[in-house]
Amino acid sequence: MSSTPLAEKDPHEAARLTRAQRRSEQLLGAAARLMERDGSQAVSMQAVAEEAGVSVGLIYRYFGGKEDLLLAVIVDVLEAFAERVPQAVEAAGGDPVERLAAAFRAYCEVIDQHRHAAVLTYRESKSLSEEGRRRIMEMEVATSEPLRTILREGVEAGELLDVDVDLVSYDLLLLAHGWALKHWYFERTLVLDDYVARQTALALSALVPPRRRRSYRHLLGQAG
Amino acid sequence: MSSTPLAEKDPHEAARLTRAQRRSEQLLGAAARLMERDGSQAVSMQAVAEEAGVSVGLIYRYFGGKEDLLLAVIVDVLEAFAERVPQAVEAAGGDPVERLAAAFRAYCEVIDQHRHAAVLTYRESKSLSEEGRRRIMEMEVATSEPLRTILREGVEAGELLDVDVDLVSYDLLLLAHGWALKHWYFERTLVLDDYVARQTALALSALVPPRRRRSYRHLLGQAG
DNA sequence: AGAAAATGAACGAACGTTCATCTACAATGA
DNA sequence: TCATTGTAGATGAACGTTCGTTCATTTTCT
Numbered sequence: 001m002s003s004t005p006l007a008e009k010d011p012h013e014a015a016r017l018t019r020a021q022r023r024s025e026q027l028l029g030a031a032a033r034l035m036e037r038d039g040s041q042a043v044s045m046q047a048v049a050e051e052a053g054v055s056v057g058l059i060y061r062y063f064g065g066k067e068d069l070l071l072a073v074i075v076d077v078l079e080a081f082a083e084r085v086p087q088a089v090e091a092a093g094g095d096p097v098e099r100l101a102a103a104f105r106a107y108c109e110v111i112d113q114h115r116h117a118a119v120l121t122y123r124e125s126k127s128l129s130e131e132g133r134r135r136i137m138e139m140e141v142a143t144s145e146p147l148r149t150i151l152r153e154g155v156e157a158g159e160l161l162d163v164d165v166d167l168v169s170y171d172l173l174l175l176a177h178g179w180a181l182k183h184w185y186f187e188r189t190l191v192l193d194d195y196v197a198r199q200t201a202l203a204l205s206a207l208v209p210p211r212r213r214r215s216y217r218h219l220l221g222q223a224g
Numbered sequence: 225m226s227s228t229p230l231a232e233k234d235p236h237e238a239a240r241l242t243r244a245q246r247r248s249e250q251l252l253g254a255a256a257r258l259m260e261r262d263g264s265q266a267v268s269m270q271a272v273a274e275e276a277g278v279s280v281g282l283i284y285r286y287f288g289g290k291e292d293l294l295l296a297v298i299v300d301v302l303e304a305f306a307e308r309v310p311q312a313v314e315a316a317g318g319d320p321v322e323r324l325a326a327a328f329r330a331y332c333e334v335i336d337q338h339r340h341a342a343v344l345t346y347r348e349s350k351s352l353s354e355e356g357r358r359r360i361m362e363m364e365v366a367t368s369e370p371l372r373t374i375l376r377e378g379v380e381a382g383e384l385l386d387v388d389v390d391l392v393s394y395d396l397l398l399l400a401h402g403w404a405l406k407h408w409y410f411e412r413t414l415v416l417d418d419y420v421a422r423q424t425a426l427a428l429s430a431l432v433p434p435r436r437r438r439s440y441r442h443l444l445g446q447a448g
Numbered sequence: 449a450g451a452a453a454a455t456g457a458a459c460g461a462a463c464g465t466t467c468a469t470c471t472a473c474a475a476t477g478a
Numbered sequence: 479t480c481a482t483t484g485t486a487g488a489t490g491a492a493c494g495t496t497c498g499t500t501c502a503t504t505t506t507c508t
Contacts, residue, residue: 012508016452019453023453038350039350039351041265041351042350042351044496044497044498045497045498045499046496046497046498049456054454054455055454055455055456056455056456056498056499057454057455057456057499057500057501058453058454058455060498060499060500061453061454065498065499066497066498066499119346122343122346122347122405123346123347123348123350124347126262126263126266126347127263127265127266137408137409140409141409161429163426164422164426166413167422167423167426168426170402170406170409170410171399171402171423171426174398174399174402174405174406175395175398178394178395178398181346181398182394182398184361185361185364185365185394186394189390198388198391199391199395202387202388202391202392202395202430203430205385205387205430206426206427206429206430210434240486243487247487268462268463268464269463269464269465270462270463270464273490278488278489279488279489279490280464280465280489280490281465281466281467281488281489281490282487282488282489284464284465284466285486285487285488289464289465290463290464290465
Protein backbone atom coordinates (compact mmCIF):
# COMPACT_ATOMS: atom_id res chain seq x y z
CA MET A 1 0.00 0.00 0.00
CA SER A 2 2.99 2.29 0.19
CA SER A 3 3.18 2.91 -3.57
CA THR A 4 0.72 2.27 -6.37
CA PRO A 5 1.81 -0.93 -8.07
CA LEU A 6 -0.80 -0.63 -10.82
CA ALA A 7 0.47 2.75 -11.95
CA GLU A 8 3.86 1.16 -12.44
CA LYS A 9 2.67 -2.05 -13.97
CA ASP A 10 0.63 -0.48 -16.73
CA PRO A 11 3.54 1.11 -18.62
CA HIS A 12 5.40 -2.12 -18.11
CA GLU A 13 2.54 -4.03 -19.61
CA ALA A 14 2.43 -1.62 -22.52
CA ALA A 15 6.14 -1.91 -23.20
CA ARG A 16 5.94 -5.68 -22.93
CA LEU A 17 3.11 -5.83 -25.41
CA THR A 18 4.99 -3.61 -27.82
CA ARG A 19 8.03 -5.85 -27.66
CA ALA A 20 5.84 -8.88 -28.18
CA GLN A 21 4.22 -7.21 -31.17
CA ARG A 22 7.60 -6.53 -32.73
CA ARG A 23 8.77 -10.08 -32.27
CA SER A 24 5.53 -11.38 -33.66
CA GLU A 25 5.91 -9.29 -36.79
CA GLN A 26 9.52 -10.28 -37.15
CA LEU A 27 8.64 -13.97 -37.06
CA LEU A 28 5.69 -13.47 -39.36
CA GLY A 29 7.86 -11.67 -41.88
CA ALA A 30 10.43 -14.43 -41.89
CA ALA A 31 7.76 -17.10 -42.27
CA ALA A 32 6.10 -15.17 -45.08
CA ARG A 33 9.34 -14.74 -47.01
CA LEU A 34 10.14 -18.43 -46.87
CA MET A 35 6.64 -19.81 -47.34
CA GLU A 36 5.98 -17.51 -50.24
CA ARG A 37 9.09 -18.77 -51.95
CA ASP A 38 8.96 -22.48 -51.23
CA GLY A 39 5.47 -23.33 -50.05
CA SER A 40 4.59 -23.81 -46.41
CA GLN A 41 5.11 -27.54 -46.35
CA ALA A 42 8.64 -27.23 -47.65
CA VAL A 43 9.59 -24.73 -44.96
CA SER A 44 10.70 -26.14 -41.61
CA MET A 45 10.30 -24.35 -38.32
CA GLN A 46 14.07 -24.54 -38.06
CA ALA A 47 14.37 -22.59 -41.30
CA VAL A 48 11.90 -19.96 -40.12
CA ALA A 49 13.88 -19.56 -36.92
CA GLU A 50 17.12 -19.11 -38.84
CA GLU A 51 15.58 -16.62 -41.25
CA ALA A 52 14.32 -14.61 -38.28
CA GLY A 53 17.61 -14.97 -36.43
CA VAL A 54 16.08 -16.62 -33.36
CA SER A 55 15.81 -20.12 -31.97
CA VAL A 56 13.09 -22.61 -32.79
CA GLY A 57 11.64 -22.64 -29.34
CA LEU A 58 10.86 -18.96 -29.45
CA ILE A 59 8.41 -19.34 -32.29
CA TYR A 60 6.20 -21.41 -30.03
CA ARG A 61 5.97 -18.54 -27.56
CA TYR A 62 4.29 -16.39 -30.20
CA PHE A 63 2.47 -18.89 -32.38
CA GLY A 64 0.70 -22.07 -31.46
CA GLY A 65 2.54 -24.06 -34.09
CA LYS A 66 3.23 -24.31 -37.77
CA GLU A 67 -0.37 -24.15 -38.85
CA ASP A 68 -0.93 -21.02 -36.79
CA LEU A 69 2.01 -19.46 -38.54
CA LEU A 70 0.69 -20.29 -42.00
CA LEU A 71 -2.73 -19.00 -41.11
CA ALA A 72 -1.23 -15.76 -39.84
CA VAL A 73 0.70 -15.24 -43.07
CA ILE A 74 -2.41 -15.70 -45.18
CA VAL A 75 -4.56 -13.53 -42.96
CA ASP A 76 -1.93 -10.81 -43.27
CA VAL A 77 -2.42 -10.68 -47.04
CA LEU A 78 -6.18 -10.68 -46.81
CA GLU A 79 -6.01 -7.80 -44.37
CA ALA A 80 -3.98 -5.83 -46.89
CA PHE A 81 -6.95 -6.10 -49.26
CA ALA A 82 -9.39 -4.98 -46.60
CA GLU A 83 -7.28 -1.91 -45.95
CA ARG A 84 -5.99 -0.77 -49.33
CA VAL A 85 -8.89 -1.45 -51.66
CA PRO A 86 -11.47 0.74 -49.89
CA GLN A 87 -8.81 3.47 -49.65
CA ALA A 88 -8.20 3.39 -53.38
CA VAL A 89 -11.93 3.38 -54.12
CA GLU A 90 -12.53 6.46 -52.00
CA ALA A 91 -9.63 8.27 -53.62
CA ALA A 92 -11.12 7.59 -57.05
CA GLY A 93 -14.07 9.94 -56.61
CA GLY A 94 -17.75 9.28 -57.25
CA ASP A 95 -17.87 7.91 -60.76
CA PRO A 96 -18.70 4.17 -60.67
CA VAL A 97 -16.48 3.32 -63.63
CA GLU A 98 -13.53 5.17 -62.16
CA ARG A 99 -14.17 3.53 -58.80
CA LEU A 100 -14.31 0.12 -60.42
CA ALA A 101 -11.05 0.67 -62.26
CA ALA A 102 -9.39 1.95 -59.10
CA ALA A 103 -10.59 -1.04 -57.11
CA PHE A 104 -9.30 -3.48 -59.69
CA ARG A 105 -5.96 -1.72 -59.82
CA ALA A 106 -5.72 -1.82 -56.03
CA TYR A 107 -6.43 -5.56 -55.98
CA CYS A 108 -3.73 -6.14 -58.55
CA GLU A 109 -1.22 -4.01 -56.70
CA VAL A 110 -1.77 -5.83 -53.44
CA ILE A 111 -1.48 -9.14 -55.28
CA ASP A 112 1.72 -7.94 -56.88
CA GLN A 113 3.22 -6.94 -53.56
CA HIS A 114 2.28 -10.23 -51.94
CA ARG A 115 2.55 -12.18 -55.15
CA HIS A 116 3.70 -15.43 -53.65
CA ALA A 117 1.61 -15.20 -50.53
CA ALA A 118 -1.46 -14.78 -52.69
CA VAL A 119 -0.72 -18.14 -54.25
CA LEU A 120 -0.46 -19.63 -50.78
CA THR A 121 -4.19 -19.26 -50.43
CA TYR A 122 -4.66 -21.71 -53.25
CA ARG A 123 -1.71 -23.92 -52.51
CA GLU A 124 -2.08 -24.42 -48.81
CA SER A 125 -5.74 -24.25 -47.98
CA LYS A 126 -5.73 -28.00 -47.62
CA SER A 127 -3.08 -27.96 -44.91
CA LEU A 128 -5.23 -25.89 -42.61
CA SER A 129 -7.76 -27.05 -40.08
CA GLU A 130 -11.43 -26.82 -40.90
CA GLU A 131 -11.66 -23.75 -38.71
CA GLY A 132 -8.73 -22.03 -40.41
CA ARG A 133 -10.13 -22.78 -43.84
CA ARG A 134 -13.48 -21.31 -42.94
CA ARG A 135 -11.87 -18.17 -41.59
CA ILE A 136 -9.96 -17.67 -44.83
CA MET A 137 -12.99 -18.38 -46.97
CA GLU A 138 -14.98 -15.77 -45.08
CA MET A 139 -12.22 -13.21 -45.41
CA GLU A 140 -11.98 -13.87 -49.13
CA VAL A 141 -15.66 -13.31 -49.62
CA ALA A 142 -15.46 -10.12 -47.56
CA THR A 143 -12.51 -9.05 -49.69
CA SER A 144 -14.64 -9.00 -52.81
CA GLU A 145 -17.37 -6.93 -51.19
CA PRO A 146 -16.09 -3.52 -52.44
CA LEU A 147 -16.24 -4.73 -56.03
CA ARG A 148 -19.73 -6.07 -55.58
CA THR A 149 -20.91 -2.83 -54.05
CA ILE A 150 -19.45 -0.67 -56.82
CA LEU A 151 -20.93 -2.88 -59.51
CA ARG A 152 -24.35 -2.98 -57.91
CA GLU A 153 -24.48 0.79 -57.54
CA GLY A 154 -23.19 1.31 -61.07
CA VAL A 155 -25.82 -0.98 -62.52
CA GLU A 156 -28.60 0.62 -60.48
CA ALA A 157 -27.50 4.08 -61.58
CA GLY A 158 -27.58 2.90 -65.19
CA GLU A 159 -23.93 3.69 -65.70
CA LEU A 160 -23.02 0.03 -66.15
CA LEU A 161 -24.74 -2.62 -68.20
CA ASP A 162 -27.07 -4.97 -66.34
CA VAL A 163 -24.61 -7.81 -65.76
CA ASP A 164 -24.48 -10.60 -63.19
CA VAL A 165 -22.88 -8.65 -60.36
CA ASP A 166 -21.72 -11.64 -58.34
CA LEU A 167 -20.16 -13.31 -61.33
CA VAL A 168 -18.38 -10.22 -62.61
CA SER A 169 -16.97 -9.28 -59.22
CA TYR A 170 -15.69 -12.80 -58.83
CA ASP A 171 -14.17 -12.73 -62.30
CA LEU A 172 -12.37 -9.49 -61.64
CA LEU A 173 -10.97 -10.88 -58.43
CA LEU A 174 -9.82 -14.00 -60.24
CA LEU A 175 -8.13 -11.94 -62.93
CA ALA A 176 -6.33 -9.96 -60.24
CA HIS A 177 -5.17 -13.23 -58.70
CA GLY A 178 -4.23 -14.32 -62.18
CA TRP A 179 -1.34 -11.91 -62.10
CA ALA A 180 0.16 -14.03 -59.33
CA LEU A 181 -1.05 -17.43 -60.49
CA LYS A 182 0.37 -17.15 -63.98
CA HIS A 183 3.11 -14.69 -63.35
CA TRP A 184 5.64 -17.01 -64.97
CA TYR A 185 3.68 -16.64 -68.18
CA PHE A 186 3.14 -12.90 -68.20
CA GLU A 187 6.39 -11.61 -66.84
CA ARG A 188 8.02 -12.22 -70.20
CA THR A 189 5.79 -9.73 -71.97
CA LEU A 190 4.04 -7.51 -69.45
CA VAL A 191 4.67 -5.40 -66.39
CA LEU A 192 1.97 -4.86 -63.81
CA ASP A 193 0.80 -1.57 -65.30
CA ASP A 194 0.27 -3.15 -68.71
CA TYR A 195 -1.59 -6.04 -67.19
CA VAL A 196 -3.90 -3.78 -65.21
CA ALA A 197 -4.51 -1.44 -68.15
CA ARG A 198 -5.34 -4.21 -70.60
CA GLN A 199 -7.55 -6.17 -68.24
CA THR A 200 -9.35 -2.98 -67.27
CA ALA A 201 -9.96 -2.07 -70.90
CA LEU A 202 -11.22 -5.56 -71.63
CA ALA A 203 -13.51 -5.69 -68.63
CA LEU A 204 -14.96 -2.24 -69.16
CA SER A 205 -15.70 -3.06 -72.78
CA ALA A 206 -18.19 -5.58 -71.44
CA LEU A 207 -19.53 -3.33 -68.71
CA VAL A 208 -19.78 0.24 -70.03
CA PRO A 209 -22.83 1.00 -72.17
CA PRO A 210 -21.92 2.07 -75.73
CA ARG A 211 -23.28 5.58 -75.24
CA ARG A 212 -20.82 6.18 -72.40
CA ARG A 213 -17.74 4.78 -74.05
CA ARG A 214 -16.42 8.15 -75.13
CA SER A 215 -16.15 9.35 -71.51
CA TYR A 216 -13.77 6.56 -70.60
CA ARG A 217 -11.29 6.62 -73.46
CA HIS A 218 -8.43 6.75 -70.95
CA LEU A 219 -9.54 3.46 -69.41
CA LEU A 220 -10.79 1.66 -72.50
CA GLY A 221 -7.65 2.26 -74.55
CA GLN A 222 -7.56 2.07 -78.32
CA ALA A 223 -9.01 -1.46 -78.71
CA GLY A 224 -12.29 -2.90 -77.49
CA MET B 225 17.04 -71.37 -86.30
CA SER B 226 14.52 -74.23 -86.21
CA SER B 227 11.54 -72.13 -85.09
CA THR B 228 11.06 -68.37 -84.93
CA PRO B 229 11.68 -67.31 -81.33
CA LEU B 230 10.77 -63.70 -82.06
CA ALA B 231 7.31 -64.64 -83.25
CA GLU B 232 6.73 -66.25 -79.88
CA LYS B 233 8.38 -63.62 -77.74
CA ASP B 234 6.47 -60.72 -79.22
CA PRO B 235 3.03 -61.71 -77.89
CA HIS B 236 4.65 -62.22 -74.53
CA GLU B 237 6.14 -58.81 -74.62
CA ALA B 238 2.78 -57.40 -75.64
CA ALA B 239 0.97 -59.10 -72.79
CA ARG B 240 3.61 -57.97 -70.34
CA LEU B 241 3.31 -54.38 -71.49
CA THR B 242 -0.47 -54.53 -71.23
CA ARG B 243 -0.27 -55.79 -67.64
CA ALA B 244 2.26 -53.10 -66.85
CA GLN B 245 -0.01 -50.50 -68.40
CA ARG B 246 -2.93 -51.65 -66.27
CA ARG B 247 -0.95 -51.54 -63.06
CA SER B 248 0.39 -48.15 -63.95
CA GLU B 249 -3.10 -46.79 -64.48
CA GLN B 250 -4.33 -48.40 -61.30
CA LEU B 251 -1.60 -46.73 -59.27
CA LEU B 252 -2.08 -43.43 -61.05
CA GLY B 253 -5.79 -43.48 -60.33
CA ALA B 254 -5.23 -44.16 -56.65
CA ALA B 255 -2.64 -41.40 -56.41
CA ALA B 256 -4.90 -38.96 -58.22
CA ARG B 257 -7.87 -39.67 -55.95
CA LEU B 258 -5.85 -39.07 -52.81
CA MET B 259 -3.74 -36.18 -54.01
CA GLU B 260 -6.74 -34.40 -55.42
CA ARG B 261 -8.43 -34.64 -52.08
CA ASP B 262 -5.62 -33.89 -49.67
CA GLY B 263 -2.77 -32.36 -51.63
CA SER B 264 0.25 -34.30 -52.72
CA GLN B 265 2.38 -33.46 -49.72
CA ALA B 266 -0.21 -34.76 -47.31
CA VAL B 267 -0.47 -38.10 -49.10
CA SER B 268 2.08 -40.73 -48.12
CA MET B 269 3.28 -43.44 -50.44
CA GLN B 270 1.90 -45.87 -47.89
CA ALA B 271 -1.54 -44.33 -48.33
CA VAL B 272 -1.32 -44.54 -52.11
CA ALA B 273 -0.39 -48.20 -51.84
CA GLU B 274 -3.34 -48.91 -49.58
CA GLU B 275 -5.75 -47.05 -51.84
CA ALA B 276 -4.51 -49.09 -54.79
CA GLY B 277 -4.56 -52.31 -52.79
CA VAL B 278 -0.88 -53.07 -53.33
CA SER B 279 2.31 -52.77 -51.32
CA VAL B 280 4.54 -49.71 -51.11
CA GLY B 281 7.45 -51.32 -52.86
CA LEU B 282 5.44 -51.98 -55.97
CA ILE B 283 4.93 -48.30 -56.66
CA TYR B 284 8.65 -47.93 -57.15
CA ARG B 285 8.58 -50.51 -59.94
CA TYR B 286 6.28 -48.27 -61.96
CA PHE B 287 7.24 -44.79 -60.87
CA GLY B 288 10.60 -43.36 -59.95
CA GLY B 289 9.30 -41.92 -56.72
CA LYS B 290 6.75 -39.58 -55.26
CA GLU B 291 7.58 -36.67 -57.50
CA ASP B 292 7.23 -38.83 -60.57
CA LEU B 293 3.82 -39.86 -59.37
CA LEU B 294 2.66 -36.29 -58.85
CA LEU B 295 3.98 -35.27 -62.23
CA ALA B 296 2.15 -38.16 -63.86
CA VAL B 297 -1.14 -37.16 -62.24
CA ILE B 298 -0.82 -33.59 -63.48
CA VAL B 299 0.26 -34.60 -66.97
CA ASP B 300 -2.79 -36.85 -67.12
CA VAL B 301 -5.10 -33.86 -66.71
CA LEU B 302 -3.24 -31.74 -69.21
CA GLU B 303 -3.50 -34.54 -71.74
CA ALA B 304 -7.24 -34.57 -71.27
CA PHE B 305 -7.30 -30.97 -72.47
CA ALA B 306 -5.14 -31.73 -75.47
CA GLU B 307 -7.55 -34.47 -76.48
CA ARG B 308 -11.01 -33.18 -75.69
CA VAL B 309 -10.82 -29.50 -76.55
CA PRO B 310 -9.83 -29.90 -80.22
CA GLN B 311 -12.53 -32.57 -80.54
CA ALA B 312 -15.19 -30.21 -79.20
CA VAL B 313 -14.00 -27.39 -81.44
CA GLU B 314 -14.23 -29.51 -84.56
CA ALA B 315 -17.69 -30.70 -83.61
CA ALA B 316 -18.84 -27.10 -83.31
CA GLY B 317 -18.66 -26.33 -87.02
CA GLY B 318 -17.02 -23.41 -88.77
CA ASP B 319 -18.42 -20.36 -87.04
CA PRO B 320 -15.71 -18.72 -84.90
CA VAL B 321 -18.09 -17.68 -82.15
CA GLU B 322 -19.59 -21.14 -81.92
CA ARG B 323 -16.13 -22.65 -81.93
CA LEU B 324 -15.03 -20.33 -79.18
CA ALA B 325 -18.03 -21.16 -77.02
CA ALA B 326 -17.51 -24.88 -77.61
CA ALA B 327 -13.83 -24.65 -76.68
CA PHE B 328 -14.60 -22.79 -73.48
CA ARG B 329 -17.26 -25.30 -72.56
CA ALA B 330 -14.86 -28.17 -73.21
CA TYR B 331 -12.22 -26.58 -70.98
CA CYS B 332 -14.75 -26.19 -68.20
CA GLU B 333 -15.99 -29.73 -68.55
CA VAL B 334 -12.50 -31.20 -68.34
CA ILE B 335 -11.80 -28.99 -65.33
CA ASP B 336 -15.02 -30.17 -63.73
CA GLN B 337 -14.14 -33.81 -64.24
CA HIS B 338 -10.66 -33.37 -62.85
CA ARG B 339 -11.66 -30.61 -60.52
CA HIS B 340 -9.23 -31.32 -57.75
CA ALA B 341 -6.39 -32.40 -60.00
CA ALA B 342 -6.67 -29.09 -61.81
CA VAL B 343 -5.98 -27.33 -58.55
CA LEU B 344 -2.90 -29.50 -58.09
CA THR B 345 -1.23 -27.59 -60.88
CA TYR B 346 -1.37 -24.46 -58.76
CA ARG B 347 -0.84 -26.09 -55.42
CA GLU B 348 2.05 -28.36 -56.13
CA SER B 349 4.14 -26.75 -58.83
CA LYS B 350 6.67 -25.84 -56.17
CA SER B 351 7.21 -29.43 -55.12
CA LEU B 352 8.38 -30.43 -58.57
CA SER B 353 11.86 -30.35 -59.97
CA GLU B 354 12.84 -27.59 -62.36
CA GLU B 355 12.47 -30.04 -65.23
CA GLY B 356 9.02 -31.16 -64.16
CA ARG B 357 7.87 -27.59 -63.74
CA ARG B 358 9.05 -26.67 -67.19
CA ARG B 359 7.29 -29.64 -68.70
CA ILE B 360 4.02 -28.62 -67.08
CA MET B 361 4.43 -25.00 -68.08
CA GLU B 362 4.95 -25.99 -71.68
CA MET B 363 1.92 -28.26 -71.63
CA GLU B 364 -0.20 -25.51 -70.15
CA VAL B 365 0.80 -23.07 -72.85
CA ALA B 366 0.10 -25.70 -75.50
CA THR B 367 -3.25 -26.29 -73.86
CA SER B 368 -4.36 -22.74 -74.56
CA GLU B 369 -3.35 -22.90 -78.21
CA PRO B 370 -6.81 -23.86 -79.54
CA LEU B 371 -8.34 -20.79 -77.93
CA ARG B 372 -5.65 -18.54 -79.33
CA THR B 373 -6.12 -19.94 -82.81
CA ILE B 374 -9.88 -19.52 -82.78
CA LEU B 375 -9.61 -15.98 -81.50
CA ARG B 376 -6.97 -14.99 -84.03
CA GLU B 377 -8.98 -16.37 -86.92
CA GLY B 378 -12.16 -14.77 -85.64
CA VAL B 379 -10.53 -11.38 -85.37
CA GLU B 380 -8.93 -11.66 -88.80
CA ALA B 381 -12.26 -12.63 -90.32
CA GLY B 382 -13.84 -9.59 -88.69
CA GLU B 383 -16.31 -11.72 -86.76
CA LEU B 384 -14.76 -10.80 -83.44
CA LEU B 385 -13.68 -7.42 -82.13
CA ASP B 386 -9.99 -6.61 -82.37
CA VAL B 387 -8.98 -7.64 -78.85
CA ASP B 388 -5.67 -8.70 -77.36
CA VAL B 389 -5.76 -12.35 -78.38
CA ASP B 390 -3.13 -13.57 -75.94
CA LEU B 391 -4.75 -11.83 -73.02
CA VAL B 392 -8.28 -12.98 -73.81
CA SER B 393 -7.29 -16.60 -74.35
CA TYR B 394 -5.46 -16.54 -71.07
CA ASP B 395 -8.45 -14.99 -69.32
CA LEU B 396 -10.81 -17.59 -70.66
CA LEU B 397 -8.50 -20.35 -69.49
CA LEU B 398 -8.28 -18.75 -66.07
CA LEU B 399 -12.05 -18.49 -65.84
CA ALA B 400 -12.33 -22.17 -66.71
CA HIS B 401 -9.84 -22.96 -63.97
CA GLY B 402 -11.85 -20.67 -61.75
CA TRP B 403 -14.59 -23.26 -61.62
CA ALA B 404 -12.16 -25.51 -59.76
CA LEU B 405 -10.28 -22.86 -57.83
CA LYS B 406 -13.34 -21.31 -56.27
CA HIS B 407 -15.68 -24.21 -56.43
CA TRP B 408 -16.44 -23.88 -52.75
CA TYR B 409 -17.87 -20.47 -53.51
CA PHE B 410 -19.95 -21.29 -56.56
CA GLU B 411 -21.31 -24.70 -55.71
CA ARG B 412 -23.83 -23.09 -53.43
CA THR B 413 -25.52 -21.21 -56.24
CA LEU B 414 -24.46 -22.64 -59.60
CA VAL B 415 -24.06 -25.90 -61.44
CA LEU B 416 -21.50 -26.28 -64.19
CA ASP B 417 -23.94 -25.52 -66.98
CA ASP B 418 -24.96 -22.24 -65.39
CA TYR B 419 -21.36 -21.28 -64.86
CA VAL B 420 -20.43 -22.01 -68.46
CA ALA B 421 -23.50 -20.25 -69.86
CA ARG B 422 -23.00 -17.10 -67.82
CA GLN B 423 -19.30 -16.83 -68.39
CA THR B 424 -19.80 -17.43 -72.09
CA ALA B 425 -22.43 -14.71 -72.30
CA LEU B 426 -20.19 -12.32 -70.42
CA ALA B 427 -17.14 -13.03 -72.52
CA LEU B 428 -18.95 -12.86 -75.83
CA SER B 429 -20.47 -9.52 -74.89
CA ALA B 430 -16.92 -8.17 -74.98
CA LEU B 431 -15.93 -10.03 -78.13
CA VAL B 432 -18.84 -10.06 -80.55
CA PRO B 433 -19.34 -6.86 -82.60
CA PRO B 434 -22.71 -5.18 -81.94
CA ARG B 435 -23.95 -5.80 -85.50
CA ARG B 436 -23.57 -9.57 -85.01
CA ARG B 437 -25.17 -9.82 -81.58
CA ARG B 438 -28.53 -10.92 -82.93
CA SER B 439 -27.02 -14.07 -84.46
CA TYR B 440 -25.81 -15.32 -81.11
CA ARG B 441 -28.80 -14.80 -78.87
CA HIS B 442 -28.57 -18.41 -77.70
CA LEU B 443 -25.05 -17.80 -76.40
CA LEU B 444 -25.38 -14.24 -75.19
CA GLY B 445 -28.47 -14.88 -73.10
CA GLN B 446 -30.81 -12.16 -71.96
CA ALA B 447 -28.27 -9.89 -70.27
CA GLY B 448 -25.10 -8.29 -71.65
C1' DA C 449 17.58 -11.16 -7.07
C1' DG C 450 13.74 -12.34 -9.65
C1' DA C 451 10.91 -12.53 -13.63
C1' DA C 452 10.54 -12.77 -18.46
C1' DA C 453 12.63 -13.97 -22.71
C1' DA C 454 15.29 -16.94 -25.31
C1' DT C 455 17.92 -21.09 -26.27
C1' DG C 456 18.83 -25.56 -28.59
C1' DA C 457 19.55 -30.46 -27.56
C1' DA C 458 16.58 -34.16 -27.38
C1' DC C 459 12.42 -36.90 -28.56
C1' DG C 460 9.04 -39.34 -30.95
C1' DA C 461 6.43 -39.74 -34.95
C1' DA C 462 6.10 -39.97 -39.86
C1' DC C 463 7.89 -40.27 -44.18
C1' DG C 464 10.25 -41.85 -48.70
C1' DT C 465 12.94 -45.34 -50.14
C1' DT C 466 15.35 -49.82 -50.31
C1' DC C 467 16.05 -54.68 -50.58
C1' DA C 468 16.08 -59.42 -49.02
C1' DT C 469 12.41 -62.45 -49.46
C1' DC C 470 8.38 -64.67 -51.12
C1' DT C 471 4.74 -65.85 -54.74
C1' DA C 472 2.58 -66.94 -59.07
C1' DC C 473 3.05 -68.63 -63.29
C1' DA C 474 4.74 -69.93 -67.78
C1' DA C 475 8.24 -72.68 -70.12
C1' DT C 476 10.65 -77.10 -70.10
C1' DG C 477 11.54 -82.04 -70.04
C1' DA C 478 10.03 -86.71 -69.11
C1' DT D 479 -0.16 -84.96 -67.71
C1' DC D 480 2.65 -83.68 -64.09
C1' DA D 481 6.76 -82.34 -61.41
C1' DT D 482 10.66 -78.83 -62.04
C1' DT D 483 12.71 -74.64 -62.66
C1' DG D 484 13.54 -69.85 -63.93
C1' DT D 485 11.81 -65.27 -63.79
C1' DA D 486 9.13 -61.21 -63.39
C1' DG D 487 5.92 -59.54 -60.06
C1' DA D 488 4.91 -58.35 -55.54
C1' DT D 489 5.73 -57.88 -50.58
C1' DG D 490 6.53 -55.25 -46.21
C1' DA D 491 9.86 -54.88 -42.42
C1' DA D 492 13.68 -52.05 -41.76
C1' DC D 493 16.55 -47.86 -42.43
C1' DG D 494 17.96 -43.30 -42.37
C1' DT D 495 16.32 -38.80 -42.47
C1' DT D 496 13.58 -34.97 -41.49
C1' DC D 497 10.45 -32.47 -38.99
C1' DG D 498 7.35 -30.38 -35.34
C1' DT D 499 7.36 -29.90 -30.75
C1' DT D 500 8.91 -29.77 -25.88
C1' DC D 501 11.34 -28.30 -21.82
C1' DA D 502 15.33 -27.99 -18.69
C1' DT D 503 18.57 -24.53 -18.82
C1' DT D 504 20.73 -20.07 -19.72
C1' DT D 505 20.63 -15.21 -20.77
C1' DT D 506 18.77 -10.63 -20.53
C1' DC D 507 16.64 -6.97 -18.43
C1' DT D 508 14.66 -4.39 -14.61
